[in-house]
Amino acid sequence: MSWLPTLSRWRHRRHPAVRFLQDWLTELGYDPGVSDGVYGRRSESAVQAFQRDQGLPVDGRVTRPVWDALGTALAFQRAVPEEPGEPVEFRIVARDEWGARAPKTTRPLLKHRPIVFIHHAADPRPAIAGEFREAQKFQNYHLDTKGWWDIAYNYLVTPSGRVIEGRGAGIRSGATKHENAASYSICFMGDFHYPVNEKPSDASISAAGQLIRWLIDHEWVVAEPEILGHRNSRFSRTTCPGDLLYGRMDDIRRAAGLEAIR
Ligand SMILES: [Zn+2]
Secondary structure, eight states, rough: OOOOOOOOOOTOOOHHHHHHHHHHHHTTTTOSSSOOOOOOOOHHHHHHHHHHHHHHOOSOOOOOOOHHHHHHHHHHHHOOOOSOOOOOOOOOEOOOOOOHOSSSOOOOOOSOOEEEEEEEEOOOOGGGGGGGHHHHHHHHHIISOOSSSSSOOOOEEEEEEEEEEETTTTTTSSSTTTTTGEEEEEEEOOOOSTTTTOOOHHHHHHHHHHHHHHHHHSSSSSSSEEEEEEETTOOOOOOOOOOHHTHHHHHHHHHHHHHHHH
C-alpha cells in the first residue's frame, strides 16, 4: 500500500485512494459522507477531525503520517479480542466446505518434502462470517483475473484460527515466484503491513503452527522445515507477509513445535 499518495481537497477531487480514506474514516466513526472517491468538503472535515484527535497538524491534507495514523487506529479498532488459554481445535476446512471452484489443472510439487513460505493476503481481515467468502474472492481473482489455474496458496489461515484448504498438500502452489515447484505457501488473511498494520491474531499463529506440524507428521514436509517469509525468497522483492506478521515467525515455529531461530 506504499502507493497511497498525499491527498488534498483541491488537488484530488477524484482519486482511487480517496475511497480507502472515506471507508477507513467511516469505520473509525468519522463522517466523510458517502464513499464516492471524491475528496470534497465533508471528507476534508472528517480528516481534520481525525487530525485533531490524533494531535496532528489540522490542515486536511492526507500525508504519509496521516495514512500511518489511520492504519494504526484501524489496527486497534479491528484487533480481534484475544482469549488466551483455549487453543483452537485444529481442522482443515476442505475445498467443498468453503465453496471452492474446481482447479483448471494441478501439478505435483517437484521436490519431495519442501520448505514453507508464509504470506499475507494484503487485504484487510474479514469478519468471521466472511472468511469463506474471502477465500472465494481470492480464488475468483486468481482464476479469472490472473488466469492462474487455482487459488495460489496451498492453505489459508483466517483471523479466527481456521485453516482453509487451497491447493492442498503435494500440489505446486502459485504464490512464491520461482520457488513454487519446491515449497508450500500458507497465506494469512489480513494486511499486516503499513499503513493498515493489522495485528495477526494468536488464534491464526496457533493454527498455522498446527498446520505445519500436521504437514510434518504426514511427511509432506521434512521433520525440521525451513519456515520463511515470502520476503526471504531471493526471487521476490516484496514486503509480504507484512512487518507485523513477519515479527511473529518465531511464534509460528514454536506453535509448530520447532525451535525459534532468532
Ligand atoms: Zn506473499
